[in-house]
Amino acid sequence: MQAHSRTSAARPDAIRSHNLGVVLADVHRAGARSRSELTRRTGLTRSTIGALVSELCALGLVVERRPDLHVRAGRPSHVVQAAPSGPYVIAISVEIDTVIVAGVGLGGRILARQDEAVPEDERSPEQVAACCADLARRVIASLPRRTRPIAVGVSVPGVVSRATGCIEIAPNLDWRDVPMPELIAERLGRSLPILVGNDADLGALAEHLRGVARDCSDLIFINGRIGVGGGVIVDGHRLHGVGGFAGEFGHMAVDPDGIVCHCGGAGCWETKIGERRLLELAGRPEAHGPIAVAETLAAADRGDPRARAAVDEVSSWMGRGLGALTNIFNPEMIVVGGTLSAVLRSRPERIRAALEATALPVAAATVTVVPPALGADATLLGAAELAFAPLLADPLRTMAAASA
């Protein structure tokens, strides 16, 4: 943790609240921290840390436990951890055919979980919002009454306005201009802040905070299924873009002679590596979904020539696009999720070779391409982080607002 951001003044009146948030965020991220670790990591004094921890205890956000005296020599330090009866958030992952809702506590613990399949003819924004609200109520009802939700975070497979949380476009659900926060709020029957984010952005955040990219400050997360989206962490911060629409890697133009994409562009990367392209090349244009992709990969492994050619071509295009992104971002890690993750597991050398043929050697040398660690929970845990962000930025104000 560095001392300060260069461009922000430190106002005496804001320092206590800010430092409460820094300590809470560190405990939240790690699950538990000793007082001495907190002292070392923040650079604050022991007595300041003691006062901040006491205040977080009084707010019901953390608890302290005595250290196990037999474990180590020296004067042991108290351990600070998220309060088991502390506030939690509602995390919602809207996928194309499923809605998953969880209660997630400080420390990133999933406390309760509900999911429901969404049939193809029940995917209007209103129907999906009703499903979200219904599952959220069930999650809240299943949790002890002494705890309470403080915010809702929603992951959606679409382009989300940073300013309003409105879904500008979700091509695979055929949605446009959907005011998701309002639709859920009307159906939830509770006054809670509702924050919405793009699934790949939230996947990137979750893998950065709790997954395979925990120690990376510069990473790209690619969520590749039918559509191909991405999230980027730059120097530890999410890349939003001016409107919140950054990371649309699927619509990077990679082939001037390529087919026309649903976005209107030609030769978008998504048309080269998406699930539809793989299955079409493999001679199964009517198939879809992770199982069909797995079957195609298995057929390629068994030596089926058409499946093998399809997997080879998609892998080469994956590597070529990853190489372009390596030149653009110089990331330390690229996390490939969704059904593309299975392609990566099947053809790592081919993908790597295409990346190295495309990227500058200095940038290629330091990038690793890996599957995600959190699997399908990445977007859910990312949605939880979105909902926790106001609490971690200002615990005093957020807890006061939640009690009001």
Added chain:
Amino acid sequence: MQAHSRTSAARPDAIRSHNLGVVLADVHRAGARSRSELTRRTGLTRSTIGALVSELCALGLVVERRPDLHVRAGRPSHVVQAAPSGPYVIAISVEIDTVIVAGVGLGGRILARQDEAVPEDERSPEQVAACCADLARRVIASLPRRTRPIAVGVSVPGVVSRATGCIEIAPNLDWRDVPMPELIAERLGRSLPILVGNDADLGALAEHLRGVARDCSDLIFINGRIGVGGGVIVDGHRLHGVGGFAGEFGHMAVDPDGIVCHCGGAGCWETKIGERRLLELAGRPEAHGPIAVAETLAAADRGDPRARAAVDEVSSWMGRGLGALTNIFNPEMIVVGGTLSAVLRSRPERIRAALEATALPVAAATVTVVPPALGADATLLGAAELAFAPLLADPLRTMAAASA
């Protein structure tokens, strides 16, 4: 200015030094600020601002002047500005055929300037470093003795390691692994910190701080001549990448059937829009430089069919690549510098149409594509900012080190 970075604790002992830097940076960026503006922008109290300004005066970094009493009603506020006899930095712009060196004062004022053409057979790293050191000594000698240089910032047309300042590769100078800070330091005969950055990164920084993109927090700067490099500002901060190599847009793969680039990849954007491609398409493969580009654009305007077709094709490829970058970054502004700037001025509609055919409408709608405001001075002023960064981050320590 926001209150704090979310991930950094505010240590009482570091606050004064930090706030001195925040006030100095604000004055440096604006040139002059009234005390009341500083109070409003930082959120600090009037008395704290008064104390910080006094301390900066005592350090010789700023001066205060009385406001002009006749200008406005109400109680006028003192105006704080960079001290005319304060410290300055040496800014060096290494270009392929020229070296430019300037003394730049706080506030971004160019105090003195020297340049020298570098003949093609005198471009070894040692020869260029000797030229830099020689011009720097001349600049220092031309400035009053009561002022003094505190650091050197160097812009180079190459890929620079963030950790060491070493130039990993500068293709158009045919350099590899050049320890530029050491080469200049040995020849300068003064002990000054020497910081090196990529020209497009520094151009982006200068246009963001002092140029056309002053009010943009998310922008892309493209420096297109023979090679095409870029710099990105994300939410007000430079995109470095893990090693400092981000922004190599010229090597974004845009055409699988394209020609092989000097980097080894095929169909790199640079091979579609660089100066060589334009002149080759126009039937002048032996020509090079801004004058030949201007002649080709003029010939196209006069109706020369071959020149017109060349400019059209390069413009279409420019727009297509800018569209891909728009999908990736969702920038507010794209600043196109170098000889590509002339192409942009010549064919704005064609470039815009290709961008809109490639980028998602939500992202295309908010991006503007413009020429730079600072022209050839962008990299020089960016190099000055690189050299000023340690002073602005910690004025007390930097001034103490400079006096030692």
